Amino acid sequence: AQSVTQPDIHITVSEGASLELRCNYSYGATPYLFWYVQSPGQGLQLLLKYFSGDTLVQGIKGFEAEFKRSQSSFNLRKPSVHWSDAAEYFCAVGSGYSTLTFGKGTMLLVSP
Amino acid sequence: GAVVSQHPSWVICKSGTSVKIECRSLDFQATTMFWYRQFPKQSLMLMATSNEGSKATYEQGVEKDKFLINHASLTLSTLTVTSAHPEDSSFYICSAGSAGGGSYEQYFGPGTRLTVT
Numbered sequence: 001a002q003s004v005t006q007p008d009i010h011i012t013v014s015e016g017a018s019l020e021l022r023c024n025y026s027y028g029a030t031p032y033l034f035w036y037v038q039s040p041g042q043g044l045q046l047l048l049k050y051f052s053g054d055t056l057v058q059g060i061k062g063f064e065a066e067f068k069r070s071q072s073s074f075n076l077r078k079p080s081v082h083w084s085d086a087a088e089y090f091c092a093v094g095s096g097y098s099t100l101t102f103g104k105g106t107m108l109l110v111s112p
Numbered sequence: 113g114a115v116v117s118q119h120p121s122w123v124i125c126k127s128g129t130s131v132k133i134e135c136r137s138l139d140f141q142a143t144t145m146f147w148y149r150q151f152p153k154q155s156l157m158l159m160a161t162s163n164e165g166s167k168a169t170y171e172q173g174v175e176k177d178k179f180l181i182n183h184a185s186l187t188l189s190t191l192t193v194t195s196a197h198p199e200d201s202s203f204y205i206c207s208a209g210s211a212g213g214g215s216y217e218q219y220f221g222p223g224t225r226l227t228v229t
Contacts, residue, residue: 032216043118043205043222044156051216090155099146100218102155 002027004093006103013081014111021076021106023065023091033074034092034100035065044090050074061085086110114140116208118221125196125228132192133224135206141186142208146218147179150203162189196228 003026013019025031032051036044048059055067065076074091088107094100115138125131135145143164148156160181162168168181178200180192189208193200203225207218 034217036220041203041223041225043116044207044220046217046219049217094218099158099161101158104155107153 002031002093002101004091004101004103006089006091006106008106009104010107010109012109012111015083016080019076019078019081019085019108021089021091021108023074023076023103024072025074025091025093026072027093031093033065033067034094035059035063035074035076036090036092036102038088038090038105040087047076047089081108081110083110083112114208114210114219116206116219116221118204118206118224120224121222122225123227125226127197127228128195130192130194131196131226132190133204133206133226135189135191135208135221137187137208137210137219140208140210142189142210143186144209145183145189146207146209147181147189147191148205148207150205150223152203156205159191193226196226198228201226201228 005024034049035047038044047063048057050057050067057065063078067074088105090105091103092100117136119134145162147159150156159174160168160170162181162183164183164186170176183189203223205223207220
């Protein structure tokens with residue numbers, strides 16, 4: 001069975017500092033990996049996805065993620081965080097037309 | 113980009129009544145739609161997978177007679193919560209699957225907040 005672990009429930013980062021959100025997955029085949037962001041009371045917005053090819057994936061809003069098969073990880077990064085990045089971030093794994101399995105999420109707090 | 117809408121965005125109903133939530137893919141056809149439930153400060157839990165023209169596939173522990181799903185067209189799926197109770201209060205999110213260019217992703221609706229009093 002596929003699973004996703006986001007070890008950090010919440011993270012606080014100073015505005016302008018770099019950010020890395022961790023995601024580890026368990027999946028039997030080649031995974032499709034996703035990062036979504038959710039603002040309070042809102043749906044999910046896709047930040048980026050990995051299907052194949054270059055393991056460093058660029059997304060929207062200046063985010064990137066790197067797929068490391070040997071570590072079963074797909075960590076999300078941003079070089080300089082803005083106050084508007086404060087939200088909940090979800091990592092998800094799936095394959096083809098199958099369902100997505102989400103991690104429990106990491107709440108990002110941005111301090112001034 | 114692909115847009116998915118949900119209606120209503122929030123609803124309050126009395127215990128024992130039924131409420132219907134609509135999920136529409138506005139600019140693409142979705143053969144598969146998904147319904148999720150999200151409790152406060154928790155992740156999304158898949159309730160069911162809905163394929164156009166066929167019966168929905170429910171996840172273990174989800175009562176199919178309580179959460180009725182209909183996927184009558186390639187752009188519309190509905191979730192009806194029957195005989196709602198306060199414990200059904202939650203945030204319900206749908207998504208629509210789209211494939212193309214060798215990739216696949218789900219596009220999420222903005223969610224529906226259900227409060228049962």
